[in-house]
Amino acid sequence: MIASNLEDTKLIAKKLAKDIKNTNVTICLNGDLGTGKTTFSRYLIHSLIPSKIKDDIPSPTFTLLQIYESKERSIYHYDFYRLNKIDELIELNYSESITNNICIIEWANKFKKALPSNRIDVNFEIKPNNSRLIKFNLIGSYKKQEYLWMQEKSF
Numbered sequence: 181m182i183a184s185n186l187e188d189t190k191l192i193a194k195k196l197a198k199d200i201k202n203t204n205v206t207i208c209l210n211g212d213l214g215t216g217k218t219t220f221s222r223y224l225i226h227s228l229i230p231s232k233i234k235d236d237i238p239s240p241t242f243t244l245l246q247i248y249e250s251k252e253r254s255i256y257h258y259d260f261y262r263l264n265k266i267d268e269l270i271e272l273n274y275s276e277s278i279t280n281n282i283c284i285i286e287w288a289n290k291f292k293k294a295l296p297s298n299r300i301d302v303n304f305e306i307k308p309n310n311s312r313l314i315k316f317n318l319i320g321s322y323k324k325q326e327y328l329w330m331q332e333k334s335f
Contacts, residue, residue, distance in 0.1 A: 183312045189216060190223045192314060196300075197227030199325075204253065204280050206296050208288030211304030216312050217286045218259075220302070224284060225255055245272050253281050260287040266294055298322055 183189045200207070207224070209217040222237040229250040237246070239259065248255040256277040269275070269291065277283055278296050288295055298320035305313040318325060 181314055181316075182307065183216075183314055184309070185311075186219065189220055189312065189314075193220055193223035194227045197224055200282065200300075201228055202252070204282065205322075206278050206283040206285065206299040208295060208299055208301045209284065209286045209304065210289045210301065212306070215304035215306055216314075217304055220304070220314075221257055221284050221286060225257060228255060228282065255282045255284065258283070258285045260285060260290040263290065266291045269294055296320075 181192065183192060196207070209220065211217055218239045225237050225248055229248060237248075237257070244259060244262065246257040248257065254277075258272070258274070263269070274294065285295075288301070300322055301317040301319060303313075303315045303317070305315075307313050
C-alpha cells in the first residue's frame with residue numbers, strides 16, 4: 181500500500197496496532213535507510229499504549245533496544261542495524277522477548293535465522309513524491325489471519 185504522507189503512515193500503524201494489541205507478535209521492519217521504519221515504529225508504539233508514553237520514542241539505533249511496559253505486556257523495540265553477529269542477540273535477551281510480548285524489530289532481515297516462524301514482515305520502499313510503499317507479508321500462523329486492509333493499494 182502507498183503512504184503518501186506521515187498521516188497515512190500513522191493511520192496504517194494504528195490499523196496494525198488495533199489488530200495486534202491483544203496478541204504476542206513479532207513485527208519485522210525492513211527497508212533502506214530513511215524509508216520510514218523508525219517513524220512507523222513510533223506511531224505503532226504510541227497506538228499500542230497511547231496513555232503510557234508522553235515523550236518522543238527514541239530510535240533504538242544506538243541503544244539497540246527500548247522496552248515499553250503496559251499492563252497487558254511489554255513492547256520490545258529492537259534495531260539490528262549496528263549488530264554484527266547473531267550471538268549479540270543473546271546479550272539483548274532476544275529469544276525470551278519474542279515469546280510473550282510485542283516485539284518490533286528494525287533491520288530484521290540482518291539475522292533472518294533468528295526470526296520466529298510466526299511473524300509479520302513489513303517492507304518499506306521510497307517512491308516518487310516522497311511517498312512510501314509499505315508491503316505486509318504474513319508469515320507462519322499469521323497467514324490465516326484476515327487483515328484485509330493490508331491488501332489495499334493505497335490508503
